[in-house]
Amino acid sequence: MMLSRDAAAQVSRVLTEALPYIQRFTGKTIVIKYGGNAMENEELKNSFARDVVLMKTVGINPVVVHGGGPQIGDLLKRLNIESQFIEGMRVTDSQTMDVVEMVLGGQVNKDIVNLINQHGGSAIGLTGKDAGLIKARKLKVSRHTPGMDKPEIIDIGHVGEVASVNAHLINRLVSDDYIPVIAPIGVGEDGASYNINADLVAGKVAEALGAEKLMLLTNIAGLMDKEGKVLTGLTTAQVDALIADGTIYGGMLPKIRCALDAVQGGVGSAIIVDGRVPNAVLLELFTDTGVGTLITNQQKVR
Ligand SMILES: Nc1ncnc2c1ncn2[C@@H]1O[C@H](COP(=O)(O)OP(=O)(O)O)[C@@H](O)[C@H]1O
Ligand SMILES: CC(=O)N[C@@H](CCC(=O)OP(=O)(O)O)C(=O)O
Secondary structure, eight states: OOHHHHHHHHHHHHHHHHHHHHHHHOOOEEEEEGGGGGGSSSHHHHHHHHHHHHOOOOOOEEEEEOHHHHHHHHHHHHTTOOOOOEEEEEEEEEHHHHHHIIIIIIIIIIHHHHHHTTTTEEEEEEETTTTGGEEEOOOOOOEOOTTTTOOEEEBBBBEEEEEEEEEHHHHHHHHTOEEEEEEEEEEEETOEEOOOOOHHHHHHHHHHHHSEEEEEEEEESBBOOOSOOBBSOOHHHHHHHHHHHHHHOOHHHHHHHHHHHHTTTOOOOEEEEEEEEHHHHHHHHHHHOEEEEEEEEETTOO
């Protein structure tokens, strides 16, 4: 079926208006950390998938890294396995690791792949184990306890950090017009599985690809101060102060740290995006105001 004359004229008007913005990102890679509400609510899921497919169709290259903390939590609960977080990271024993791998690599990854493909894209799902995509090493977490002069090193089990990313594999898939969808599971030298915070994986993938943007979709308006005002254009020193005084805590810690690392590692900009807003990805790409907290190496304020 073809478009009506009116519809075609409307498409032409919109595309003409959008063209300079589209051209700004044509051929560029945008890494999107997909998680939170945008992954659970049907309307937001569909608007996310449409945005990603539209980006790819106009020549922008999305690479998706997904979370799935709540989905892991649900299954652990059904299995009566206790779960605890330290510094925003899930303490992961062997039993928990099995669940993490099943939920992220099986259920969540394939749901997203299917969602994008149902909207006309060609998504391909991978975990860090596929072709050694994400090599990992054990993460050492240090915690400052009041009254102790030295930070203590805490063992939180099979939790990893990214040692390397096989950018060649992702670039091959992207140039063949696939949309890579990556689950945040890493593989150690010895073949062991590691549970890695999805924000950290997204940051390292963005760095390895020299991405133009890193978008971290979440369930909150952005990075906020103690009064709930959304902050943007922060310097590294300001962020450090906000961590020290407890304004940034929990799940926001890995998010902010990886955003800072990414821009220092050459990514154009990192944005904490309000994933509760429909079409958040396109709004962030094509509007001046965006939908969250922008972090750049030049500390530009928008
Ligand atoms: N300064 C802050 N501004 C906004 N959110 C913060 C801040 N400090 C901590 N948080 C918490 O971090 C959460 C986001 O992290 P998380 O729940 O892990 O997100 P996601 O699941 O999207 O990765 C927010 O919902 C909020 O509870
Ligand atoms: C080590 C660690 O905490 N890993 C995370 C991996 C998933 C994730 O990061 O999901 P969200 O982005 O939805 O939080 C976890 O086990 O929950």
